[in-house]
Amino acid sequence: MRADRLLSLLLLLQQAKSRQLTAEDLARRLQVSARTIYRDLDALSSAGVPVYANRGPNGGIALLDGWQTSLTGLTQAEVQALSAVAAPGALADIGLSAALQSGLIKLSAALPVVQRSMAEHARQRLHVDASGWFQGREVVPHLDVLREGVWQDRKVWLAYRDFDGAASERVVDPYGLVIKADRWYLVAGTTERGPSVFRGARVEGARLLDEGFARPEGFDLPSCWKAWCERFAERRASYVATLRVTEEGEAALR
Template identity: 45%
Template sequence: MRASRLVQLLLILQTRGQVTAPELAAELEVSVRTVYRDVEALSAAGVPVYSEPGRAGGIRLVDGYRTRLTGLTSDEADAVLLAGLPDAAADLGLGTVLATAQLKVLAALPPELRGRATRIAERVHVDAPGWFRRPEQTPTLTTLTDALWHDRRLLVRYRRGDRVVERRLDPLGLVLKAGTWYLVARQGADIRSYRVGRIETAHALDETFSRPDDFELSTHWARAQEDFARSMLRVRARCRIDPAHLRMLALTFEPAAVTEAYESMSEPDSEGWVEIVLASEAYHVLLHGILQLGEHVEILAPPELRAEISAIALAMAKRYGTVGDA
């Protein structure tokens, strides 16, 4: 642990120049006294490090000194791929590893490129979760991650609605979607997604497994998202719409529903309007979306939905009165 901290301290000094002891203590998560002890240890090992007293002082290396300890370990190389998502790296137990890897990369850069990389980090920050959301508790994530790295089979208890089911899973990947972690795993012959926050317990078994040769996580996830979105479209209405307002569909309907609408589009009728199928997860949601299209759309079927929107239109006309009413 101390050896790793000494390397990290050395790389910080190499990349930033002069740094105060309190700043080093905060970054390394140790006391100021420990920082000075580490500096003495580096000096005893032949590293030309010294401290300057005073308000403008700090700890620094002799000008021109550069360490050769910039090679990435295998864990650090893995962590670099999460450089834009420090919270995700921390969730996976790679937070400290990522910080060390980034320092090594910066230390290996020439001064002009190092300054540019530092400016980018100061000016660009990625915050993946949506607004007004608390982070989901994922106490099993560490176990899942370890099993994933080592191709170990898992025994999990998963909360599905109001019941808990037990599953033996082969973990194939972890996906962070809008701040929520999902485990992609094989159960028998099926590959499914499990929300990590709903996994109540997880135990890595002594059994290992072989990953499918044709499995590619990003491709699978993209396909699974599309399939899930389409599965949510449970109700449909046949409508006529003014083609000039088709672009409004993207403002009121899910992307999968918009795609289905365009795929179902007929040739223009005598008035230039086209027929489409509009889909949603429930009739009240579908009705709300259609209402936002106003007079530019007409429901043809089902008749119950047509009657409901007619009743809403009449009620609105009654409430607002006719044009010219006082």
């Protein structure tokens, strides 16, 4: 619905504060065309929202400094989605479990009574368990160092052992952390190539360096991770096996 999109657009601009966003960036986030974004900006401006756009290579779209709206109403679907956001295991690993719980409590307290009951209704009917079957959580001894490098944009020295058992040392630019099926991964830039992925449990040593780094312009962690996963799936070896089983064994396999 256009009303929901206008609210989302307004909140994105408000979150950016004085930082300017391009129409292409807003279009990608809201999954519409740049032309639609410009039409929506005209609608916001006509409604009295002080939004402006600067042209040129360093231009973009922003709200007037200091302006913000108190319009933060949530739809029923948004309340349901937020109620299922908790992932205590992963967030506990990086010290954010308590922050998530306190944030959800504050969110619940800020909701009107009707939406508060919606949140509890959803919590009792939808539970997200991101852990895998038959595998325990991997121990990542140096996760704290990796996390600090990611948060502070500081280079990290790594001692790493790859899948084949080969050991190496390197200095990387830690762009972000990803958890998939209870496994932590570090997405990092290296001097010899673009972003690489390191499995957290294979990091045998890590040291936070004083030297900082600049993240590549336009780098987007979810997009980078998705592309890496697609390449990984394409490279994965496949084998054809022929099994010989007894009649009893065949019955057991059905």
